[in-house]
Amino acid sequence: MGRTINLKKGYNLKIVGEPEQTLNTDVKVRTYAVKPTDFNGLSPIPKMLVQVGDEVKAGTPLFFDKKLPEIMFCSPVSGEVAEIKRGAKRAIIEVVILADKKNTYLKLDTINPDNASREAIIEHLLKTGLWPFLRQRPFNVVAGIDEAPKAIFISGFNTGPLAPDLNFTLKGEAAAFQTGVNVLKRLSKGKVHLSLDGANTCDTLSNVKGVEQHTFKGKHPAGNVGIQIHHIDPINKGDIVWTVDPQDVITIGRVFKDGEFNTERLYAIGGPVVKKPSYFKAFQGAAIEGIAKNNLSTDHVRYISGDVLTGRKVDIKGHFGAFDKILTVLEEGDKYELFGWLLPSYPRPSISRSFLSFLKPNKQFNVNTNSHGEHRGMVVTGAFEQVTPMDIYPMQLLKAIMARDFDLMEGLGIYEVVEEDFALCEFVCPSKTDVQEILREGLDYMREQA
């Protein structure tokens, strides 16, 4: 057993509409999509292997990146390719599959990761569409094939707002998870690290063998893998580490164990305007339409694939991102508020004690998308530090990015963070700075220079 790490900084953003741990079986998902934009580091126009109208099975390769032709991106379900959606400059933004009533899988080899050679395992991962689940830091991009990582990190709990409870969503998947871990063990030069929640034991994860277990206690973002890496084995200049989501570890396990590209998982739907926040079962990249039907208390809403801090706004016709497991629905807050900056007309979350809400630390807030203020120059200092449990100076790093000061960015630890690690900074910023966007620009800049 590893050590327990207590993190003092952070903020638990509590929102009305936490998903109840019940399975809603009425949800019918008709279409699924694979979105190249979910995977950082790809060129905008991948090479398509299918055309509209083609029949595919779950596990049939759909496209690959021209610079990384070994890495296949596969269909999560069987059915017909319904649409290849293009965005600006003909970039492919969605490959949409109209799902069959009954899902059929492409038959894949089953491989025992303990006996197979490392090369065979890598080849299997590439071919079966599992490779894109391996994400590489620095920069949070699709893992490189040539260089083995120093270590692989899995965060075994969520601390984000309305985050699905892994104790519920991973129930009964211990065997697949163990196989997945066995695969990852063969890929890492060093260890496979698994972080567990100090406040809530997850039975599926706590008995996994062959990993270095760590226990984290603290507020959000303690559940972010980036924060955990920083405290377990930080990324130094030149280091490469991989991160894998526990759900994707299970998918890897299923492919090696059962020979099926089975991405089935539990999704959550939550948020203040959701009448019955709950869970439902579907595959990777499920369509939004139909999920929230008859389940919202208002029409003027924003659908977010992911949580309110890091998720992306999606259209009602859109699909879940590959790594997102919750659909958050919020009311759009495009309303004026009389003297709202001084006398708020409804309670709102804040780390500032200038609001009386600090008296009720467990209060869940009925939030909306209003920005509660306009963009300003950076004035207040110290707020970012309150929610960043790392030995990193967020504001100074952001300023270094804005100045495109390569050495300073590197010195201040840009390799150790990705957008989600600074998401709370963006939330708390009184000047309403687009922190995550600035950080992404910095990460892209560093990657181009490297």
Added chain:
Amino acid sequence: MIQFLQNKMEQMLEATKDKPLMHTLVDGFGSILFAPKHVTSGDGTHIKDGMDLKRTMIFVVIAMSFCLLFGMYNIGYQHYHAFGMENQVGFFTKFMFGFFQMLPMIIVANLVGLAIEFYFAAKKGHSIEEGFLVSGQLIPLIMPPDLPLWMVALATAFAVIIAKEAFGGTGMNFLNIALTARVFVFFAYPTDISGDIVWVTYDYNILHQLFGMDLVAAGTATVDGWTGATPLALAAKQGWAEVVSKYSISDMFFGWIPGSIGETNKVAVLIGAAFLLFTGIASWRIMLSMLIGALVTGLLFNLAASSFEGLSPFLAVPFYYHLIIGSFLFAMAFMATDPVTASQTMTGKLIYGFLIGVVGMIVRVMNPAYPEGWMLAILFMNVFAPLIDHYVLSANIKRRLARSAKAAA
């Protein structure tokens, strides 16, 4: 009504699209009336903390308002006291005297400052920023109340243009705006502002004209035994014994003494400081370390008092009394904690505050000409704040490099 105002505002914003100055004006006043209906972009976080810059700034203004209210009363009190008439006029008269003395200054400082801010905002094509809310109240609070209004206007204009807009506006300045205004008057018109000669307004102000209170006509009152020296000036020249013979400790604590408008009542300052600390708007690190810096230096002075002949009366002032003479607490609560001009790193704030405490005490006590140090100490440390941050960041970078080297070995 609210709906009507909103519609009217939107119409006016639309109509003034190609007139930047008007547009900024409408936008500026509209955003005071209504929190905007902006929503998050969809690329970043979808919800935001309720705190924004307007709220931050207005809370500082609220924190200072105790000082302002007491300051107004004290202007009246000191005025009538100078004529030996403090028992002949009531509370209200004293307050109103101060109010009418302060009002023109507040109006002038805000008009001049905001006009410049609006001009630059329109020119740069963005909305007016709130930073001046605080400066506009601080400037009158740290000036002597009988300063000619044209000097207030000139100092404000100088501070806003040279110290702020020249460097890019809100968040970009490296000198405290209000202190820059004061230091401008201090060096440009040294006879009108100083720490040792007391301000007492001998002129009539509008109160007398309005209410016909010709109480203080020439020759009707005698200035009885009035020395016109602040406790600070007395301490510098004659030592602590002389101070306590003129003013009691409680007078100094509760502010019944002459001084700059905002600083005399320590209770009002402490209430404001507590409010800022509780809401987390001001940095406790800066306040605490500045306090420690001043006390430690004061203690060293006490110990060394006997070895410096000429300075010894001031050096011997018990170190804890330095907190209630002069504007130490006010500077600590409202000046040093300005987040833009202070050090921005947590460690840096501790060093920054401590050094202000040390430098301020040195300037206050060792300086033969002018017995107050906080304005100069804070401006001095404003200049050094980026350097402090630089070393704090360098330490972080070195830690990271050392970690890399250790991992590689």
